[in-house]
Amino acid sequence: MDMILNKILILLSVITLNAHASNIIDIDCGEYNEALDTNKSRYKFTIETEVEAGKEALERFFRVFGEEPTSRPQEIYTLLDRSTAKIKKSFLRRSTETETEQFGSEVVVEHQKIQPHIVLSFEDNLIISYNNGEFGGNLLLIDSNDEVKSLKAINVEDIYRMPIGIVITSGLAHLSDNYGYIYILHQDLTLEKYFGLIGMPRTSWLLENGDLIINSYPKGSQLLTVEGDLKRVNCYEK
Numbered sequence: 001m002d003m004i005l006n007k008i009l010i011l012l013s014v015i016t017l018n019a020h021a022s023n024i025i026d027i028d029c030g031e032y033n034e035a036l037d038t039n040k041s042r043y044k045f046t047i048e049t050e051v052e053a054g055k056e057a058l059e060r061f062f063r064v065f066g067e068e069p070t071s072r073p074q075e076i077y078t079l080l081d082r083s084t085a086k087i088k089k090s091f092l093r094r095s096t097e098t099e100t101e102q103f104g105s106e107v108v109v110e111h112q113k114i115q116p117h118i119v120l121s122f123e124d125n126l127i128i129s130y131n132n133g134e135f136g137g138n139l140l141l142i143d144s145n146d147e148v149k150s151l152k153a154i155n156v157e158d159i160y161r162m163p164i165g166i167v168i169t170s171g172l173a174h175l176s177d178n179y180g181y182i183y184i185l186h187q188d189l190t191l192e193k194y195f196g197l198i199g200m201p202r203t204s205w206l207l208e209n210g211d212l213i214i215n216s217y218p219k220g221s222q223l224l225t226v227e228g229d230l231k232r233v234n235c236y237e238k
Contacts, residue, residue: 029213029221029235032205039161043084045117045130051110053103061092061109077140077148085119085128087148120159127166127185129156134174151191157201160212164228171200173217180216182224195230197222
């Protein structure tokens with residue numbers, strides 16, 4: 001009886017796999033074309049770290065909030081250069097043993113000067129992002145007044161303007177984790193988690209018809225259409 005049941009389960013698995021495979025569309029995925037990827041600048045992601053401690057440093061940090069921050073992590077973002085969208089991120093953290101000996105303080109203020117890897121113009125705003133792998137990333141907004149706001153702490157692969165909104169591909173592959181998502185930033189600057197991906201996006205690019213190819217790690221591709229549908233695809237060469 002168990003043998004018959006096992007055969008039935010194997011048969012059902014094969015049928016399911018075949019049905020799934022039949023839903024994968026063969027298409028010409030082309031390649032990245034810079035002419036299709038407008039209103040965007042790319043930079044080499046860099047991060048420079050400085051640490052300060054002491055009463056004056058902590059008071060400067062606390063004044064931003066009007067009172068001492070709670071145990072929830074708090075971060076201050078400051079624009080350093082609008083032409084490249086370079087920013088400074090400041091936050092409190094516990095000092096290391098070496099820092100405690102050096103500064104005589106158990107808490108330090110860390111400043112990170114960050115050059116985002118993607119800068120996209122959106123009306124009077126800049127949408128920027130950085131991706132530091134397992135150490136985290138962020139999607140941020142720089143408004144017309146040079147104020148910097150974090151939209152969501154995610155690892156961003158790329159950002160695109162599409163008819164459905166600003167499309168953000170994100171995800172992470174580290175140790176046993178491998179996940180990916182598509183987010184949509186709408187006109188009112190609300191962020192929506194739109195689709196899950198089959199894995200972390202490795203690369204992506206726009207096609208001439210406006211659709212977006214997303215290639216996941218370790219393999220497998222998806223197509224986000226201009227209408228907002230997501231399809232599994234198999235890329236072939238002409």
